[in-house]
Amino acid sequence: MRWRGSSRGTVSNDLDFAQNVGGVLVESVSSSQKILGLSPDQKFPQAKFSPYQNISYEWNPLGAGIMWNSYQFPVFLLSVSSSLSVQKLSASNEKREKAYTAHVAEFDLVMQTTKSGTRDSQSCIEEQTCLPLGGYSVWSSLPPMNASQSDQSKGVILAVASMDSASFFRDKSLGAESSVSGLIALLAAVDALSHVDGLANSSRQLVFLFLTGEAWGYLGSRRFLHELDLHSDSVSGLNETSIEMVLEVGSVGKGLNQGAKKFYAHTARASSVVNETLNALKQAGDSLDSNQITISPASTANPGIPPSSLMAFLRKNSQTPGVILEDFDTAFTNNFYHSHLDDLSNINASSVADAATIIARTLYVLASGKNLSNSALGTVNVNESLVQELMGCLLSCEPGLSCALVKSYISPSTACPSHYAGVLLGEPSSTPYPGDVDDTSRFLWNFLADKTSIWRQNVSSACSWNCTNEGEVCIKAETDKKGVCVISTTRYVPAYSTRLKFESGSWKVLPPNSSDPMGMADPVWTESNWDLIGLRAYTVQDSIYDHFVLLVGVSITVLAYVAIVTTRTFITKALKRD
Secondary structure (H helix, E strand, C coil), rough: CCCCCCCCHHHHCCCHHHHCCCCCECCCCCCHHCCCCEEEECCCCCCHHHHCCCCCCCCCCCCHHHHHHHCCCCCECCHHHHHHHHHHHHHHHHHHCCEEEEEEEEEEEHHHHHCCCCCHHHHHHCCCCCEEEEEEEEEEECCHHHHHHHHHEEEEEEEEEEEEEECCCCCCCCCCCHHHHHHHHHHHHHHHHHHCCCCHHHEEEEHHHHEEECCCCCHHHHHHHHHHHHCCCCCCCCHHHHHCCCCCCCCCCCEEECCCEEEEEEEECCCHHHHHHHHHHHHHHHHCCCCCCCECCCCCCCCCCCCCCCCHHHHHHHCCCCEEEEECCCCCCCCCCCCCCHHHCCCCCHHHHHHHHHHHHHHHHHCCCCHHHHCCCCCCCCCCCHHHHHHHHHCCCCHHHHHHHHHHCCCCCCCCCCECCCCCCCCCCCCCCCHHHCCCHHHHHHHHHHHHCEECCCCCCCCCCCCCCCCCCCCCCHHHHHHEEEEEEEEEEEECCCCCEECCCCEEECCCCCCCHHHHHCCCCCEEEEEECCEEEEEEEEEHHHHHHHHHHHHHHHHHHHHHHHHHHHHHEEEHHC
16 A cells, blocks of 8 residues: 555554554655655654743644654655655556555564563663663864863853754654754854964853754753763863853754845843844854845744753753854744755755854854954855865765765765764763764764864874873874874763663663753653664565465365265275176
């Protein structure tokens, strides 16, 4: 049977119907065939983590919420070529309704949690049939904090972006507009600021934080704040009281609208630092010398900030000053939020590049602590070709992670990127084994360590893992096993639920803590252990035909038996007469 789009509600809501479903195959569509909108997330994504009460607000009007339903059958997303093959088989089945053969699909998958009956995170972690969702966030300072002791006393401007996304399908979580547009914009801003002289003498310290696990209960931001409380090695040099401002880069890939580019500043609360940031954003926008680019405050009718990492900061401390730059005002402009269709075709490179320039110049103004002339801001320029290159590397399979930029830093495990958070392998560490860190995080760590480093004048020696001098890190070690030691404050931060603890070689679920309101709402996301997943299609005979063959066979057997008995009786009588 071939279902159309409206059938998804029937499959998920009609339990009697769902019991008769062995599995669902979802066809891929090309960019030219793309539908107008599809979001499997909720209308208010992750509403239970919101710092305000109005959680019925619809930030995501197209949200269907189907990715959060429980399904008792597998759902496979087919490739474009496989979709064509299955369409042919399906059409053949429809044409041959009265035929005795049919094409069927067989799913080859075994989830260990289902096999062992450990169907919740508590039991599967105890039985070790699953692993917690998470990974490694990355942060870096510009200039390095190690360069001088005076840096430690500076106030911190924390620039934040998410590196992960989610979708109905695990390995198709590109999140081009959902999160990666902001990620690319902030990376380009870091590159632009790395070429600016005088940041070492600025009044504030710039720190860039790239979070993973945000699509799953803000795992990255919550764990980052928890590590700050613990004063762990992963956040050495930072403390919560030194953070004067959080400037988050959200969805910025669809700012282009009828030739003009519009961005909106969403604020958490009014304060002098927030007003200073809004003024810096305006100054940055004005410096672009273009009437086609506007930066406006978000509508006061909004219940609060949109779903973002800043929510975790506000739930921890409601007085945290924060601003989020988005390309929407009252609701998402992204019609494919957390959909597998949120791909490269869903964003505009020019919009991302302009957002990067605005962010870079805003951070430059905030770091300097004073108004700067347009000519001074004009020295901060984003490399638009870098934006294009990052989009090709992080949002497509060609070239994908096999692009020259990524391969100049790491040896990627795969070409096709996916920004699903993944699972945390091994014991969490501030210096994890590279094999336990996904490609995107490793690339970001190397890229940031390079861009924010002091190394041309202070190259010490080649390295393969660690550096001997304090304050140095080893970058590009994966490419030819001869990395370079540079001075940089760039670190990994484990990202996993605050309700999890790793001890004695295994994970343990901690009970909810009333002092951690976001932890109380955290269901503790895990992923089942599983082997290779497969799907095969083949031809089978119809069961009615099988029953008919059986009936004919039984009938022939009975008739043969009757014939034998009758013949034997006749022969016996004939012999007696003789």
